[in-house]
Amino acid sequence: MLLNLRYVNLIITVFSLLGFGMVYPEGKQVTSNAKLRYDYAEKAQASPNNNSQLEIEKLNQEAIQQSQQKRFPEALQRLQKALDITREFGERSWEAVTFNNIGRVYQSQGQYSQALKSYQQALVIDKEIGDAVRLGKTYSNIGYLFDIQNKPELAIFFYKHCLINREKARLNPSALSLPQPDAYSITVAQTYRILAERLLKQERVAEAQRTMDLLKVEELEEYLQNVPGNQRTAKGIEIVTREKPIKQKLEQTLAQAILLGKELTTLRKISPQKRSPQQEQRIEQLVLTQQQQLEAFNKFITSPAVTAQVEQISRTARQQNLDLESLNQVRDNLARLPQKSALLYPLILKDSLELVLVTPESPPIHRTVAVTSKNLSQTIVAFRQALKNPSRNLKTPARQLYDWLIKPIENDLKLSGTQTLIYAPDDQLRYIPITALFDGKWLVERFSVNHITSASLSNLNTPNQSSLRVLAGAFTKGNYQIKVGNRQFAFAGLPFAGREVESLAEVVPETKKLLDDAFSPKVTVPQMDDYTIVHLATHAAFVMGKPEDSFILFGNGDRVNLRDVATWSLPNVDLVVLSACETGLGSSLGNGEEILGFGYQMQKTGAKAAIASLWAVDDGGTQALMSAFYATLPSGKLTKAEALRQAQISLITGDWKVSHNKSTAVSDFSHPYYWAPFILIGNGL
Incomplete structure (x- = not known):
């Protein structure tokens, strides 16, 4: 395609995005990797014979900057020059990139027909060279182009093709982590989120549920990278x-x-x-x-x-008569669980909270809650602050969140006979326990709650080992200073951690104890897979930022970060317990990707489930809850999720039994501060 600059429209078309609440990127284009920066001098030094590619990259980057400055003719001139070089040197991949950027420049001027032609040229090349990652992103550009023209059905069609190609590429996850040039209107995760939003607006709930599930896989990819797909994710979404x-x-x-x-x-x-x-x-x-x-x-x-x-x-x-194989698999998983279970997906949008509920017997149920993301975020922050202070009354935000998250589906849960909620929280909802929502009773008094990263990555039906064998480590004394980035964390030993481990050993005779210096990664990690439960009574921090910033502290002062955890091999472990975790460190909450990442990394080890806390709890309260949990678990009559629920209820009612309860500084652990932070992630059986 040759550009005719005489027809470049210098008048900026201001168009209204008639969306369903999604905030589109403004002011700047979004790349698939916001951290990506091109260093042309460094690349030239590393690849002295690749000057043509460097020049193409440079011209594309300059053109996008000029387009953002509304200097459209200059941008198109640079892109035409880049196009000529790609053809001269046979740089087919960069020819597609350049066509995508030509499309973006036309799109910025409201010249949608010209933009579509350019995107299609990129599509042909991406398809020809078999680059599924960039092909998917080009489909996203086309979907976005139709979206801003208020053509939702066509936008959905092309967004779906982004998802389909992305999920095919996920079978080779290293391809997803390669640096991508700035040539796309929105990120892949934004594409998934917008697609789910558009589908929900049209009440295409089964397709939306599938998209929301795969969105969580994409969020994991953005945070951890190299997240592999499987045969379930590779099916993408139905046309x-x-x-x-x-x-x-x-x-x-x-x-x-x-x-x-x-x-x-x-x-x-x-x-x-x-x-x-x-x-x-x-x-x-x-x-x-x-x-x-x-x-x-x-x-x-x-x-x-x-x-x-x-x-x-x-x-x-809307009739939900789609033959969605992935949805049928989810329903089958739910139907085979011992307790009546339902899968709950919330999706936070700018002007609404969307709830999708999947039960074994019925089509997915969709409810829209009229609350802005700003109000929801403020309530989440207020709720979390009240949860972390046992002297505060938190029932006002707890009731409000109940009204938003549970009340709209309350009757559906009752009709389905739901006993266990399998919960895939979105964004900042990952920082709060829904067990502490309140409507006259705490939600934990009604349901077991089992968190998952994504139904597409989870096996909810693998049975536990027949007997319990516990490896229990504890950090009981000493002080360690931990530096993460520019932040300094101070961690002191947990006096009750030793008692916690002793109580555990009394209940489960086959318990091996490792305390303080003996509780080191070198000693502990090689032994983990010899046990069915690994209990770590020590500090852990899930910190916003990079996976390397989140860590588990061992008794000798060594720490293992979130990336290191993925190297553990725990296929025989039913449960990993971290009883003194902290999340949401810092002045503001992020999107909870560090919690999502922890759950996935534990899953990647082969362990069936993990229990972690959302904030650091009084260790006397932790000891009480863990003692109640392990007192119930060995009977084999309850699932892990139900055993945790019963332990939490015992703290609410005061029925918990600990032989050394008189030694605790607090005897009343009924406030959610003590029992609510503990969440189970993974297989709840």
Whole structure:
């Protein structure tokens, strides 16, 4: 495609985003990796023979900066120069990148037809070279283009193709971690979130549930990187019946364009000086034919017949008669659990909270709650602050959160007979325990709660080992200073941790104790997989930032960070307990990715589940809860999730029994500060 700069529109089109609450990026374009920066001098030194690629990168980067400054003609000139270089040196991947950026410049001016043509040129190249990652991102650009034109059905169709290609690529996770150039309107995670939002707006709840599930996998990828998919994630999302004619036409168009593109590439490898008149004529013919094919597809998808077809999609999909294999797998998982269980997905949007509930017997249930993300965040912060102070009354925010998160689905839970909530929290909801929501009773008095990272990555039905064997480590004395980035943390020994381990050993005779200096990574980690439960009565911190910033402190002062945890091999371990964790350190809450990352890393070790705390608890209260938990667990009559629930209820009611309870500084542990922070992540059986 050649750019005709005479037709560049210098008038900036200010368009209204008629969305469903999603905040789109403003002022700057978003890359797939916000930390990515290009250092051209360093690259030139490392690759002295790659000057053409460096020049293409530089021209693209400068063009985007000029576009952001509304200097559109200069931006297009640079991109045309970059395009010429890509063709001269056969840089096909960068040719696609450049076409994406040309599309973004046209899009910024409101020249949507020109933008679509450029994105399609990128699509053809990405498809030809088989780059599923960039292909998915180009589909996202096209989806976004239709979204800002208020064409939600077409936006959904192309966003889905981003998801489909991304999930295929996830089977080779190293490809997802490669640096990506700035050539895309929104991040992949934003694409998933917007797609879920658009689907929910159309009451296409089964498809939205699938998208929300895979969003959590993508969030893990953004935080940890190299998160592998599996056969369940690789299935992506279903293209529904009324979308299939568009898909068939798209695939046919791309296949034809790729055939022309391959011939075109071969001819362009011949230098212009050496081409014959016939070859020049053939190049012109191929370019024209390819453009005509893409234009024909554009006319097809905007034709009255197809427009009427896609407008029928939402009405058909609302009937929930989709044959979504992934949804059926989730339902089957739920149906085989010993307690009646339901899967709850909240999705936080700018102007609403969306709730999706999946039960074994019915189609996914969707409820919209009219609360802004700002108000929800303020209530979460107020609730968490009250939870962490046992002298404060927290029932006001606890009731409000109950009204937002549980009351809209209260009747659905009752009708389904739900006993266990399998919970996949979103964003800042990861920092609070829903067990402490209140409506006259604490939620824990009604339901067991089992957190998961993603249903697509979780096996909820693997049974436990028949007998309990515990490896218990404790940090009881000493002081350690830990520096993470520019922050300094001071950790003192936990006097009650020793008693916690002693109480555990009394209940489970097959318990091996490691205290203080003997409780080191070198001694502890190699032994873990010989036991069914690994209990670590020590400090752990899940810190916003990088996975390397979050850590578990051992009794000898050594620490293991979140990335190191993933190297552990614990396929025989049913449960890892960290009884003195802290999350949300710092002046403000993030999006909880460090908690999501911890759950996934523990899962990656092969351990079936983990118990961790959302804030550091009075260690006398921790001892009381853990003693109550282990007093119930060995019977084998209760699941881990139900045993934790019963232990928490025993602290509420005062029925907990600890032989040395008179030694505790506090005897009343009924405030949620003591029992609510402990959450179970993973397989709750």
